[in-house]
Amino acid sequence: MDTTPNIKYIEWFSAEDMHLTTKHWSSELNFIEDEQYFFEELIVSYTKDLINLDEFSKNKKIVEKLGELIRDNQELIDLVKNHQNGLEILVDGIDQPEEEKRYKEIHKKLMIKINKHLVSHKELKTQLFSVIKGYLKNTASKKLHE
Numbered sequence: 001m002d003t004t005p006n007i008k009y010i011e012w013f014s015a016e017d018m019h020l021t022t023k024h025w026s027s028e029l030n031f032i033e034d035e036q037y038f039f040e041e042l043i044v045s046y047t048k049d050l051i052n053l054d055e056f057s058k059n060k061k062i063v064e065k066l067g068e069l070i071r072d073n074q075e076l077i078d079l080v081k082n083h084q085n086g087l088e089i090l091v092d093g094i095d096q097p098e099e100e101k102r103y104k105e106i107h108k109k110l111m112i113k114i115n116k117h118l119v120s121h122k123e124l125k126t127q128l129f130s131v132i133k134g135y136l137k138n139t140a141s142k143k144l145h146e
Helices: 008-012 015-052 056-086 097-144
Strands: none
Touching (some): 015 097, 056 097
16 A cells, blocks of 8 residues: 655645644644553553463564554654744745755655554554454453353
């Protein structure tokens, strides 16, 4: 699956468009951060049970991936904040074509990184839900048979 957005049109983005985009990114990344902390807490509360499951190595990889995505998410939050702060170069009224071009290049790169991150987060979320759902079904089934 290709997660690379069509970025050729960014050259025509206005400063306002890029500002709105970075605000949207910031909102998305902050929401993901909350979700990731929720997943961490969920995993902690089921750790003992997840360790005992037959799929321990698969679960361990999912937990490790969550840790990676948490770090990546924080890095992206910081990059987006810095990018938002740099938007001034496009709205200061001073003609700085090289700096403006560089800002737009950074915007393109951020767009690609964030889109890949969103896809990775969604895939991990699906895996986590599958593991927890399987565990809960198994637990419910055992209780019914007791």
